[in-house]
Structure formats: structure tokens, C-alpha cells
Amino acid sequence: MPTAVAGPEIERLIQLLARLPGLGPRSARRAALHLIKKRELLMAPLASALQTAMEKIEICKTCGNIDTQNPCTVCTDARRDQSIIVVVADVADLWALERAHAVNARYHVLGGTLSPLDGVGPQDLAIDALISRAHEPQVKELILALNATVDGQTTAHYITELLHEANVKVTRLAHGVPVGGELDYLDEGTLSAAIKQRTLF
């Protein structure tokens, strides 16, 4: 009895969809069927959107953001504070900060964090480019918006060391209770940090 009911083209589509984060083999099949049923309304637009993205998407040569223009929309936005650079590990973090309207500044995407165990060293990240941007005269502050993990904090320390003699303030994100979070569910480290860094009501 054959294992592949549908043709090889459909199997291939399912296999590729299953490689997207968040889609397993079962949901990839559902997605493929959905696409096939909405051929004109969804499948055709998605095929052409992917093609357009393939042709147009570039990595910003200044900050490492992903955009269809180079330098990217963020880097060329004159209304942004030119004195602050927000350092993030990944484009997803940049997008998250922008969605939150957290800061109106420019960014620098490292492309990961230092991780000796995984063999990720300084030469694998955009650290040299960051150091040279940090020495630009208009730059006054670097906000290290890195994950509060061992690798993230190692990277933050490494960058801080390198900028020891540069005339730039290096800051990092506050630790504390997430907005809407319940104390009962928080770990001891976060609770201690939230107490230490308490602010006036």
C-alpha cells in the first residue's frame, strides 16, 4: 500500500512547510490542504510574496536589520535619536522592541550571542562593526538589550570591556517583575533584582 497518497509535488510542499518553526508534520499537512483549497486567495499571493521577498530582501549593511532597502528604514529614519544604539542579538529582538515602541533609536544586530560551548566567538558576531559605530561622534549611549541568560550577559560584559576607553555610556535593560506578572511564579533572582532596583512610587 502506498504511503504517499498525494503526488510528490504535494509531499514536497508539506515537507517544506514542516520546516517552518511552529509547524510540525501534522500541522504542515493541514496548512498545505488549506493552501490548496484557497488556491487563488492564499496560495498564489503567498507564492508571489515569497518570490518578491527573495528578490528584494537585504541585510542592512549598517545595523544588520532585515529590510527591502539598504541601509534599512530604521537606519535612514532621521527622526530617531542618533545618539543611542540599541544592541540586540537577533532581528526578532529588534522587531519585538519596535512593536513595543520601547525606544526611538537606532539598532545594532549582533547575529547571536557569545557561546563558548557552541563555538560562537567574537569573530562570529558583528562586534567589530559595533565598536566602530560606538566611536562615531554623535553616539553617546549603547543600550545592551540582550537576553538575561548566561550567554547574553557574557556578551554584554565582553562588549562593555571593549568600550572601556570609548566616550560612550553603556547601559543594560532593567531586571524586575514583568508587567502583569505574579510574584508567586517568579524565580528568586528576578525577585531579588526587583527589590534591589525598586523605584519610588
Added chain:
Amino acid sequence: MPTAVAGPEIERLIQLLARLPGLGPRSARRAALHLIKKRELLMAPLASALQTAMEKIEICKTCGNIDTQNPCTVCTDARRDQSIIVVVADVADLWALERAHAVNARYHVLGGTLSPLDGVGPQDLAIDALISRAHEPQVKELILALNATVDGQTTAHYITELLHEANVKVTRLAHGVPVGGELDYLDEGTLSAAIKQRTLF
């Protein structure tokens, strides 16, 4: 402050991905970033797989299955039992039965189930085609593999009525305890059916 960080092409890709079942807005963004990062390994193949599927996929004119050939692979497979037609509501159900190697027969996809509340009547489903297939001389049995829901069972009854005078056996799936299922979590209807339809050990 702009809400769209990336270009309109990327936003469009994210919006389309978010319309796939199983992907919300957040996971669609992750999927888009993943695609962009794996431009050659994943994005290009997916774009071309979608294009190929667009061009090649057809609905089988015999059974309603989705395939790249018409009549489909299942209908043209001479090793299948030609005397049995398995009636399913949706192509997804056909695929599920094939994955389970549940039966080596041909299928008939209704394209849904009767649902007076949603305005789905017999004319909206491939019921006429089924009735004429059921009258083909080699067909001896129709297995109604429809959901054990009100709509599924209404559809099963409706089809059984129509085939009242045809020389064909109409059967339906057994009710009972799912393999690996725990009695404690089953509803009363399933438990009663499992007792009623008990088999010799």
C-alpha cells in the same frame, strides 16, 4: 514612531503566513524570519514548491481527492479493492485513513457534511456523484467514514436512505475506546457503545 519596521514586502509575507492554520501573528513573524535567514535552503524551495503546486494540483474528477494527476493516484491504483468505496467528508480524512493504512480501497470525498444550521444542503456536497458510483456493478460496499458528530451522522443517514434500493452494503466506522485511551476520560456515549459492540477476546 513607525509601526512597520521591515518593508511592506516583509509585512505582506507575515500577514499571508499568519493566515495558515496553526500559525498566529507571532509565529508567522518567527516563520518569516526563519525563511529570510534560510533564503537559499528553505525560502527559494518553498516559493518554487508553491508555484509548482499552483500549476499542477487538480481535484480528482472521480473521487474529489487532491492530486497532481486526474483521475488521482488512488483512483487509478489497480491493486486497490474496486468493490469498496470509503466515503469521507474531507481530503484530510482521506489522508488520515491512508496514513493509518486502514483500508486498501477507493474513496469518495463529499466536500463537507450536511449542516442545516450552516446552510449546507445535499446539493453542496458530492452526493449525486457518490450515488451514481455506488450503482457501478463492481461496487459492493460503501464505508461511511464520517465524523461521529451530529452533522456527520445526519449525512450518513441521508446517504443510507438514498441507497436504500441499491444493491450495495452500507457500513460505518465502529464506535469504541480509542487505542491507548483511558476509560476514565471517555464520555458515556463512547463507553456505552464500546460495551454494546464488545468483541470476543
